[in-house]
Amino acid sequence: MRPLDEHRAAALALAHPLTPVEVGLDDAWGTVLADDVRTDGPLPRWDNSAMDGYAVRSADVATASADAPVVLRVVADLPAGSSSAPLLAAGTAARIMTGAPVPPGADAIVPVEVTDAGTTTVEIRAAAPVGAHVRRAGEDAVAGDLVVAAGTLLGAAHVSALASVSAATVRVHRRPRVAVVSTGDELVTPGSPLERGQIPDSNSWLLAAAVRDAGGTPVRIGPVGDDPAALRALLGDLDGTVDAIVTSGGVSVGAYDVVKAALRDDPGVEFVPVAVQPGKPQGLGRLPGGTPVFALPGNPVSSFASFEMFVRPALLRMRGLADVERPTVVAPAGEQWRTPPGRAQLMPVRWVRATGDAADPAARLDADAAAGPAARPAAGAVVVRATAGGSGSHLVTRLALAEGLAVIPADVDEVLVGDLLTVLKVTP
Numbered sequence: 001m002r003p004l005d006e007h008r009a010a011a012l013a014l015a016h017p018l019t020p021v022e023v024g025l026d027d028a029w030g031t032v033l034a035d036d037v038r039t040d041g042p043l044p045r046w047d048n049s050a051m052d053g054y055a056v057r058s059a060d061v062a063t064a065s066a067d068a069p070v071v072l073r074v075v076a077d078l079p080a081g082s083s084s085a086p087l088l089a090a091g092t093a094a095r096i097m098t099g100a101p102v103p104p105g106a107d108a109i110v111p112v113e114v115t116d117a118g119t120t121t122v123e124i125r126a127a128a129p130v131g132a133h134v135r136r137a138g139e140d141a142v143a144g145d146l147v148v149a150a151g152t153l154l155g156a157a158h159v160s161a162l163a164s165v166s167a168a169t170v171r172v173h174r175r176p177r178v179a180v181v182s183t184g185d186e187l188v189t190p191g192s193p194l195e196r197g198q199i200p201d202s203n204s205w206l207l208a209a210a211v212r213d214a215g216g217t218p219v220r221i222g223p224v225g226d227d228p229a230a231l232r233a234l235l236g237d238l239d240g241t242v243d244a245i246v247t248s249g250g251v252s253v254g255a256y257d258v259v260k261a262a263l264r265d266d267p268g269v270e271f272v273p274v275a276v277q278p279g280k281p282q283g284l285g286r287l288p289g290g291t292p293v294f295a296l297p298g299n300p301v302s303s304f305a306s307f308e309m310f311v312r313p314a315l316l317r318m319r320g321l322a323d324v325e326r327p328t329v330v331a332p333a334g335e336q337w338r339t340p341p342g343r344a345q346l347m348p349v350r351w352v353r354a355t356g357d358a359a360d361p362a363a364r365l366d367a368d369a370a371a372g373p374a375a376r377p378a379a380g381a382v383v384v385r386a387t388a389g390g391s392g393s394h395l396v397t398r399l400a401l402a403e404g405l406a407v408i409p410a411d412v413d414e415v416l417v418g419d420l421l422t423v424l425k426v427t428p
């Protein structure tokens with residue numbers, strides 16, 4: 001069996017960042033920037049007011065107070081967006097709104113609250129030191145500053161920064177288009193009546209959603225039946241028209257394993273058992289047209305875990321991301337379980353708080369000498385618990401309880417209460 005990390009590396013090696021394309025800002029969120037974006041001028045662009053009030057010459061109002069206000073003549077009204085730039089002479093003020101450029105000659109803003117809000121003359125009831133409530137040009141960025149670096153995954157604040165430097169379009173890596181094909185004569189579309197032996201196709205929905213979650217655009221096809229020639233023809237049609245193909249099912253040693261049969265003679269595709277549970281039977285490679293193909297096992301939990309391990313990192317690399325790993329959390333196991341010898345285990349888990357009481361499996365297991373009191377997670381400690389049913393790869397509804405995937409190394413045969421586990425965080 002091929003070690004898990006080796007197969008992960010082989011899967012990742014199939015992926016390269018996709019050619020950058022120019023997109024409008026509406027489509028930029030969630031993509032990865034291909035080029036550095038810099039400012040072409042200062043931000044803010046002009047000295048501007050941080051308050052609704054009056055632009056004044058600080059020296060004019062140095063003695064102003066509530067008891068001894070200073071009266072100035074109002075010579076201009078400057079709403080945000082105003083392009084007028086009246087020169088403020090001694091003894092005058094301009095009414096100004098937040099964001100409007102500070103007029104030449106003015107060096108301070110007096111908030112409207114400490115005035116009489118006059119429009120022809122204004123009574124200033126407090127002094128304003130030089131620079132008061134003025135937002136200086138270039139305070140945020142100066143010309144040539146890096147605003148968003150190439151390789152950044154664009155979130156809301158990045159898109160906002162790009163808009164602020166007047167970028168109408170940006171060059172980003174294309175999102176991968178990923179065909180999802182589920183296989184099996186037993187599969188019907190959800191909602192259709194089920195004959196004995198039939199089940200709803202859930203994997204094509206699982207994998208299409210997982211593609212979306214990985215930032216790709218799914219092209220959900222399927223389910224398709226167990227006809228190798230028809231499947232080979234379909235894969236041939238998809239080859240070169242999408243950035244990757246993900247199949248589910250038909251990769252094991254059964255008599256009707258359609259994906260294996262369809263791709264058996266493809267020199268670019270290999271079928272290998274991987275030392276992992278679930279997810280042992282795997283197919284991987286490139287079709288003749290160069291399209292990477294990930295042939296995942298059909299058991300739903302196996303499909304899910306295989307996508308996490310082998311497909312998601314590859315899609316993230318196609319999107320131009322350097323870090324293709326899920327965030328991990330290290331947390332103590334809240335219960336004991338055995339793992340398959342010689343294979344890594346991917347256990348769907350959720351986080352729970354240890355109660356510390358007798359009903360808590362963590363506490364019950366404490367009675368076990370093997371666990372020992374030192375291993376007991378304290379009441380309130382966050383521990384990981386296998387989702388009901390453990391790693392049974394057919395437990396499709398219980399998979400929905402999973403918040404993480406604990407990765408147990410191949411050389412571990414048993415998880416004990418309190419063992420520190422590395423868990424991939426698979427939910428937000």
Ligand SMILES: Nc1nc2c(c(=O)[nH]1)N[C@H]1C(S)=C(S)[C@@H](COP(=O)(O)OP(=O)(O)OC[C@H]3O[C@@H](n4cnc5c(N)ncnc54)[C@H](O)[C@@H]3O)O[C@H]1N2
Pocket residue numbers: 182183184186187199200201202203204223248249250251252253254257278279280281296297298299300302393394
């Ligand atoms: N003799 C052996 N049998 C099996 C072995 C083995 O080593 N020797 N490995 C087992 C393991 S582990 C797995 S995983 C599965 C993988 O089998 P396939 O990838 O060929 O998958 P199928 O046989 O097509 O399906 C397996 C299972 O999953 C259900 N399934 C398939 N597709 C979907 C779908 N789209 N939606 C919902 N459920 C699906 C299918 O009905 C089967 O129950 O092989 C074991 N057998």
Ligand code: MOO
Pocket residue numbers: 276277278279280281297299302393
């Ligand atoms: O390896 Mo299978 O993927 O255990 O269920």
